[in-house]
Amino acid sequence: MTEVIGAIHQFHEADYAEDWARRFKPTPERLHLFETILQQLDSAIPAEGHVVELGIGPAYLAEYLLTRLPQISYEGVDFSEPMLKQAGSRLERFGARVQLQQADLLQDSWTANLSRQPAAIVSTWALHDLGGQAQTSQVYRACAPALPEGGILLNGDFIKPDGTRHPFEAGRFPISRHLELLEEAGFSATRCLHLWEEEIEAPTSAHNYACLVGIV
Ligand SMILES: C[S@@+](CC[C@H](N)C(=O)[O-])C[C@H]1O[C@@H](n2cnc3c(N)ncnc32)[C@H](O)[C@@H]1O
Structure with missing residues (x-):
C-alpha cells in the first residue's frame, strides 16, 4: 500500500x-524559515507591534522573534x-x-480573546494538523478580520509539492490552493516566499514546507 505522507x-x-x-x-533549514518570518515582520509591522502565533508548541519561533525584535x-x-507549559518555561x-x-x-x-489587536499573525508547522483545506480556510477567515489594514499573516506550513506521485494527508495541499484560500479570506498580495526541503520523489512528513504570506 502507498504510504500517505503525514x-x-x-x-495533549x-x-x-x-x-x-x-x-x-x-535545524538550519527551519532557522531559515524563522529568519524569513523575522525579516517580513521587521519590515511590515511597527516596532512595538503585537504578534500572535497559532499553534505555538514549544515556542522555538517565539523565542527567535522575541530575542531579535526587542519591543x-x-x-x-x-x-x-x-x-x-513548555512555551511558558521557554519564554519566562x-x-x-x-x-x-x-x-x-x-x-x-x-480572536475575541486576544489581549491586543495583532499587527501580525504567524504560524509554523501547525495548520496542516487541523485536518484539511476547509479547516485551514476557517482559520485564514478568522485571521483577516482580526488584523488591521496592512496587517500580515505568515504561515510556514507543510504543503504538497507540485509534481509528486505520493498521496499526502488532507492538511498538506498545494501552495497554489493556499494562495486561493488566502485571497478568498480577504488577503491580498498573497505569495509564497520560499519552499524548504522540497522532495518530490521520496518525501517524508518532515519535508516540503513553505512560507505563505498575505496582507489585509
Ligand atoms: C507540529 S506542532 C508545531 C509547533 C510549533 N509551531 C513549531 O513549529 O515548532 C503543532 C502545534 O499546533 C497545536 N495544534 C494542533 N491543532 C490545534 C488546534 N486545533 N488548536 C490549537 N492548537 C493546535 C499543537 O498542540 C502543537 O503545539
Whole structure:
C-alpha cells in the first residue's frame, strides 16, 4: 500500500509533547524559515507591534522573534496544555511581553480573546494538523478580520509539492490552493516566499514546507 505522507500526533499528552520538542529542535533549514518570518515582520509591522502565533508548541519561533525584535509583544495560542507549559518555561525570561492562550483554533473564539489587536499573525508547522483545506480556510477567515489594514499573516506550513506521485494527508495541499484560500479570506498580495526541503520523489512528513504570506 502507498504510504500517505503525514503524521498522527498526541499533543495533549505530556510525554509526547516533550518528545516532539526534543525531536524537532530547529535545524538550519527551519532557522531559515524563522529568519524569513523575522525579516517580513521587521519590515511590515511597527516596532512595538503585537504578534500572535497559532499553534505555538514549544515556542522555538517565539523565542527567535522575541530575542531579535526587542519591543514586540507576543501571544501564543495552542490547545495543548503540555505544549503551553513548555512555551511558558521557554519564554519566562520575556516576562510581561508574552501571553499564552489555551484555545482550539477550530472550536473556540480565540480572536475575541486576544489581549491586543495583532499587527501580525504567524504560524509554523501547525495548520496542516487541523485536518484539511476547509479547516485551514476557517482559520485564514478568522485571521483577516482580526488584523488591521496592512496587517500580515505568515504561515510556514507543510504543503504538497507540485509534481509528486505520493498521496499526502488532507492538511498538506498545494501552495497554489493556499494562495486561493488566502485571497478568498480577504488577503491580498498573497505569495509564497520560499519552499524548504522540497522532495518530490521520496518525501517524508518532515519535508516540503513553505512560507505563505498575505496582507489585509
Ligand atoms: C507540529 S506542532 C508545531 C509547533 C510549533 N509551531 C513549531 O513549529 O515548532 C503543532 C502545534 O499546533 C497545536 N495544534 C494542533 N491543532 C490545534 C488546534 N486545533 N488548536 C490549537 N492548537 C493546535 C499543537 O498542540 C502543537 O503545539
